[in-house]
Amino acid sequence: xxxxxxxxxxxxxxxxxxxxxxxxxxxxxxxxxxxxxxxxxxxxxxxxxxxxxxxxxxxxxxxxxxxxxxxxxxxxxxxxxxxxxxxxxxxxxxxxxxxxxxxxxxxxxxxxxxxxxxxxxxxxxxxxxxxxxxxxxxxxxxxxxxxxxxxxxxxxxxxxxxxxxxxxxxxxxxxxxxxxxxxxxxxxxxxx
Numbered sequence: 001x002x003x004x005x006x007x008x009x010x011x012x013x014x015x016x017x018x019x020x021x022x023x024x025x026x027x028x029x030x031x032x033x034x035x036x037x038x039x040x041x042x043x044x045x046x047x048x049x050x051x052x053x054x055x056x057x058x059x060x061x062x063x064x065x066x067x068x069x070x071x072x073x074x075x076x077x078x079x080x081x082x083x084x085x086x087x088x089x090x091x092x093x094x095x096x097x098x099x100x101x102x103x104x105x106x107x108x109x110x111x112x113x114x115x116x117x118x119x120x121x122x123x124x125x126x127x128x129x130x131x132x133x134x135x136x137x138x139x140x141x142x143x144x145x146x147x148x149x150x151x152x153x154x155x156x157x158x159x160x161x162x163x164x165x166x167x168x169x170x171x172x173x174x175x176x177x178x179x180x181x182x183x184x185x186x187x188x189x190x191x192x
Contacts (some may be wrong), residue, residue, distance in 0.1 A: 001187050002117055006109035007124030008156060009149060010134035012169040014177065016124055017105040019177045023184050026099040030106040030114075033091050034084060038063065044087050051083070063169035077152065085112070092117070101188040110159055111152065120187055122180070123163035125156065126170045 005020070005027075007013045017027045036110055037044050039060035049056040052075065055065040069075045096102065096117070106114050115121060125131075153159075160166055167179050 002096065002119050003101065003103045003183075003187060004109050004115055004118030005052060005103050005105045005124075006107065006119040006121065006163075008126070008131055008153070008157070008170075009107075009146075010131035011124035011126050012134075013105065013107065013124050015173065016122075016167070016169075016176060016180060017103065019173075019180050020184060021102050023181060025101060025103050025184060025188065026095070027103040027105050028095045028099075030088065030092075030104070037084065037087050037091070041087055044084065047083055081112075089168060104184055108152065110154055110162060115162065120164040120183075121162065122165045122183060123159055124167050124176075125160070126167055126168060130170050 003025070005013060005017055007016075017029060021027050045056050045061060048061050052066065052069060053060050055069070057132075066075070066140060067081055070080075092104070092114075104114060104117060106112065109115055109118070111122070114147055126134075132146075135146060164177075167176055170183050
């Protein structure tokens with residue numbers, strides 16, 4: 001049983017992933033894995049050194065340099081993702097070989113086509129006002145960055161229609177945690 005966890009920016013996906021971890025479910029955090037790959041994977045760093053030499057430092061691939069190159073029009077998020085995804089898929093395959101049931105915590109689950117790995121999908125959302133307020137509370141968020149990030153996401157209604165469970169996170173942590181535990185128990189009772 002592989003549960004996809006995704007949602008809108010500011011919906012509380014990372015918090016929900018932590019809640020599911022507390023129930024004993026292993027979680028593959030795609031963002032965390034990308035950070036680890038960019039820091040530690042020599043083969044990936046060599047590819048970036050060849051394509052974007054200035055982005056590679058002794059500490060790994062510098063995301064701020066990549067962001068600057070994107071804003072200068074020298075590359076796109078899609079080009080960078082195409083370089084990283086083969087390595088990320090290898091990590092995912094290793095994770096899935098070792099963990100069942102499990103959760104895939106992926107911001108762009110549908111957009112990246114990773115919904116194909118999932119038996120069921122949980123989509124987190126909140127009111128537009130709440131989402132915006134949460135996103136702009138993050139360090140370094142600007143209107144320009146928000147628009148660029150938002151443009152990468154599919155339409156919310158389309159993602160809702162492809163999801164098995166929709167959780168609204170406006171009401172605080174307790175109702176979200178209760179619902180996640182219900183879903184976990186429904187889907188994974190036979191697996192534990």
